[in-house]
Amino acid sequence: MIRVRFHGRGGQGMKTASRIVGTAALLDGFIAQDSPVYGAERRGAPMVASVRIAEAPIFERGVIPAPDLVVVADDTLLDDPAVQPLAGLPPTGGLLMATAHSEEEARRHTGHPGALVARDFLTLALEQVGSAAGVSAALASAACAMLGLSGPAVVAAIGTELEAIGLSPDSIRANLRLAESARAGIQRVELPVRSLAAPRAGSPVVDVAYAPPEVGTPSVTARPNTPLRRTGNWRVFRPVIDPAKCTQCWVCFVRCPEGAIELDAEENPHLDYEVCKGCLICVEECPTGAIAKVREMREWAPSEVTR
Numbered sequence: 226m227i228r229v230r231f232h233g234r235g236g237q238g239m240k241t242a243s244r245i246v247g248t249a250a251l252l253d254g255f256i257a258q259d260s261p262v263y264g265a266e267r268r269g270a271p272m273v274a275s276v277r278i279a280e281a282p283i284f285e286r287g288v289i290p291a292p293d294l295v296v297v298a299d300d301t302l303l304d305d306p307a308v309q310p311l312a313g314l315p316p317t318g319g320l321l322m323a324t325a326h327s328e329e330e331a332r333r334h335t336g337h338p339g340a341l342v343a344r345d346f347l348t349l350a351l352e353q354v355g356s357a358a359g360v361s362a363a364l365a366s367a368a369c370a371m372l373g374l375s376g377p378a379v380v381a382a383i384g385t386e387l388e389a390i391g392l393s394p395d396s397i398r399a400n401l402r403l404a405e406s407a408r409a410g411i412q413r414v415e416l417p418v419r420s421l422a423a424p425r426a427g428s429p430v431v432d433v434a435y436a437p438p439e440v441g442t443p444s445v446t447a448r449p450n451t452p453l454r455r456t457g458n459w460r461v462f463r464p465v466i467d468p469a470k471c472t473q474c475w476v477c478f479v480r481c482p483e484g485a486i487e488l489d490a491e492e493n494p495h496l497d498y499e500v501c502k503g504c505l506i507c508v509e510e511c512p513t514g515a516i517a518k519v520r521e522m523r524e525w526a527p528s529e530v531t532r
């Protein structure tokens with residue numbers, strides 16, 4: 226069985242990416258299981274999706290603790306101690322990342338010695354489909370290439386899954402062109418195939434034990450959680466206010482879902498980048514276009530390794 230774990234943020238389409246990979250595997254004749262895990266639906270919040278692909282029935286369930294391939298939808302997740310996207314990835318596993326850093330920098334920063342593909346899939350998505358959400362089809366297609374799934378299966382899977390979430394035929398065609406570019410030059414990676422966990426004797430049914438909410442959602446209910454969840458590290462883009470264009474209308478202050486915009490004594494809006502999660506609602510809502518969106522790109526010191 227091959228186990229693939231996707232890490233992304235709410236709104237980046239990693240649930241759809243995992244479904245595309247699972248559907249492509251099914252169309253290529255494998256058995257596949259995909260399951261996303263996220264807390265309360267919240268744009269920008271880290272989420273995980275798991276895909277298992279096998280030639281025999283799959284009895285494992287839940288988040289994959291030791292994946293064969295990890296897909297990271299943006300590199301800001303690498304340094305989030307509450308996410309740790311590389312946890313459990315063996316040195317022989319594969320790593321696929323969307324990042325504006327070079328592959329060499331990504332290898333140094335992650336310390337991953339195995340197969341690694343690091344490309345600026347976000348810029349590719351913005352250029353080809355005009356939306357950051359395109360990173361979903363791009364990463365799904367690249368992951369399928371690393372897994373050796375066939376081109377026709379990937380095309381059919383993207384069509385099926387994007388139609389299911391309501392994209393127009395034109396948008397699906399644009400995503401298919403993007404997927405083609407995204408997988409160009411990516412070779413199949415020989416991943417160590419580990420055996421299927423054996424079902425218990427006499428029953429293929431998996432009993433999932435009940436756990437009370439304070440066990441099942443410790444990151445939400447744990448008391449010392451708030452200092453760890455400064456949402457400022459969720460951003461892929463940062464809003465930047467141009468005071469010269471601001472008319473002090475308060476719209477951004479009222480609309481920000483995180484309370485990340487404060488007004489000073491003269492009623493000028495100011496951003497708290499420790500809290501701003503980069504949802505860009507303020508950019509959309511500002512009536513004078515005074516708020517620009519700027520791509521986040523944190524410098525990685527040469528000695529800094531993420532794990």
Ligand code: SF4
Nearest residue numbers: 481501502504505507
């Ligand atoms: S400041 Fe803007 S981008 Fe940041 S959380 Fe508020 S609305 Fe979203």
Ligand code: SF4
Nearest residue numbers: 471472474475477511
């Ligand atoms: S919405 Fe735009 S114009 Fe209004 S206060 Fe915010 S930045 Fe200024």
